[in-house]
Amino acid sequence: MTFSMDAFAAAIDLAAVLLLALGIKGLSKVSSARGANGLAALAMGLAVVGLLIQIRPDPIAWLWIAAGSAAGGLAGLVTARRVPMTAMPETVALFNGCGGMASLLVAMGVAIFDTGDADIVALVSIAVSVFVGAITFSGSIVAMAKLQGWLDTPGWTQSRLRHGVNISLAVLCLVSALLLPGDPSGLPLWLLMGGSTLLGIGVTLPIGGADMPVVISLLNSYSGVAAAAAGFVVGSQLLIVAGAMVGAAGLILTQVMCTAMNRSLVSVLFGGALGASAGAVGGGGSEAGYTRITSCSAEECAMALEQAERVVFVPGYGLAVAQAQHSLRELAKLLESHGVQVSYAIHPVAGRMPGHMNVLLAEADVPYEQLLEMDLVNPEFPRTDVVIVLGANDVVNPQAKNDPTSPLYGLPVLEVDQARQVFVVKRSLGSGYAGINNALFEMPQTAMVFGDAKAVLNGLLSELRSMGVGKVKVAA
Amino acid sequence: MSVLTQSLWVLLLGSLLGLELIGKVPPTLHTPLMSGANAISGITVLASLTLIQQAGDNTALLVIGALSLGFALYNVIGGFLVTDRMLAMFRRKGDSR
Secondary structure, rough: OHHHHHHHHHHHHHHHHHHHHHHHHHHHOOOOOHHHHHHHHHHHHHHHHHHHHHHHOOOOHHHHHHHHHHHHHHHHHHHHOOOOOOHHHHHHHHHHHOOOOHHHHHHHHHHHHHOOOOOHHHHHHHHHHHHHHHHHHHHHHHHHHHHHHHOOOOHHHHHHHHHHHHHHHHHHHHHHHHHHHHHHOOHHHHHHHHHHHHHHHHHHHOOOOHHHHHHHHHHHHHHHHHHHHHHHOOOOOOHHHHHHHHHHHHHHHHHHHEEEEEEHHHHHHHOOOHHHHOOOOOOOOOOHHOOOOEEOOOHHHHHHHHOHHHHEEEEOOHHHHHHHHHHHHHHHHHHHHHEEEEEEOOOOOOOOOOHHHHHHHHHHHOOHHEEEEEEHHHHHHHOEEEEEEEEOOOOOOHHHHOOOOOOOOOOOOOOHOOOOOEEEEEOOOOOOOOOOOOHHHHHHEEEEEEEOOHHHHHHHHHHHHOOOOHHHHOOO | OOHHHHHHHHHHHHHHHHHHEEEOOOOHHHOOOHHHHHHHHHHHHHHHHHHHHHHOOOOHHHHHHHHHHHHHHHHHHHHHHEEEEHHOHHHHHHOOO
8 A cells, every 4th residue: 555545535534524524513503404315325435435545455355345235235225215204213213222232243243253453452342342232222123113003011111120120231231341352252242232232122102102303313422422432443434433423413412302301311311201109000091080171073163264364283292103194285275265374383302203293394395484492482472263183292282380289390392372263183182291180181171072183184175165265265 | 553553543543533523413303313323333344344355255244244244334334325315305495694
């Protein structure tokens, strides 16, 4: 290898780090986000080219590189194309798990076959890489399975026993990590791998669905740490700096998300499923807790909409689950053609993960100007004729403002109770993630419209059309 | 400066940079940012490539390297594409802000 080639590769590495940093920074602004994502992808490509120039693989290595790249790249392409927007959180979890798996495999490979000249730094890095990689992998897969609904929160995971189990596993990991340098490819390695994998499961399984986005974000940060550790294992400074950057940025993002959800990281990780201790395990709250519920039909709701001048939709998890964003957009269009002023109130944690609702509504071609964030929309509610809450619950609960004894107290909420009339579209009176009743449902101006969000929206559409709303437009 | 010291400096400065890079993120972008950062963490492809190169004629190690390369690239390619798909939907709004 000539000096000039080395210098060239080093220059490419530096460019890659710079572009990665600019990419992460740009991703946090709406106007630059898409370009920034491209920059980061370019940086990744540069880093790979730079490395290939440095290591100059022999023909056999090229063959295996081609095989691995083709399989992984193709699978990534297909997944990215096929996956529906509503399944984004679990997709990120799956990708993240695979990143952790990659770091784990590298460390295992080096530990088993390649520790002849390894110093203590490399050996410690191997232990860290195996530990973090395995936790990232198993934790992410559990998170994905829970978001997909393949896994529930088993009752036994809510008992105090789980802390004992997890602490024992952590101790097992620590001991095997300490023993690993003495016998890199022996029993400690396998104990460490097994213990970390189980620990990832044990820590993630008790956490409720509402907190899963925070967990995924945290695991995402871990996979950065795993990459940095792998950088120590193979001696790549580019990998160390990139992994450290992503790890730290992921930690900040996790913190931002926690703040938006009014949760602390500690309570997310060790508190168990929110509300589970209140005896509401199994998802359904007690309907008996409600005494003054008014329910109404789609027809009555449509009549109110037809009369309204200002309508605000509050989309939530239920809308995402029912995949009703397109029906919602259609209803909004119809109302607009009737002269109604329509907007959407977006709570910071609406949907299944912060920002997820914006993505879903953008997919349905909702104009960006109509999406109002909480601080902007709250002063508007007193002048709003009709609010339609679609599958949101805790984020519109007035107790978060008024009732210091409520577990939600302090959570910033959408003040829909200020509006003249509120319709809550919900499948049942089941409680939200917090497992508590919602005072909004019992307020005099509130009526419940029971049903699947998509079915109710389509019902509203046909009711409005049969009233003649939007007819002029259709005829013209 | 030894390689270890140098690497630790790199680790420290990289972490500090990461802490500073994102301060205020509009909630709209939480999901895409997480997804983009996740794609970047697939940078562990570099480790996989190095492992394959170092494997020589050790077939088991070549297999492990190729497997890890596959997993890492799945993370990278899938991550960037899916982030792009999400962000592409914000196009019009980019103009309005």
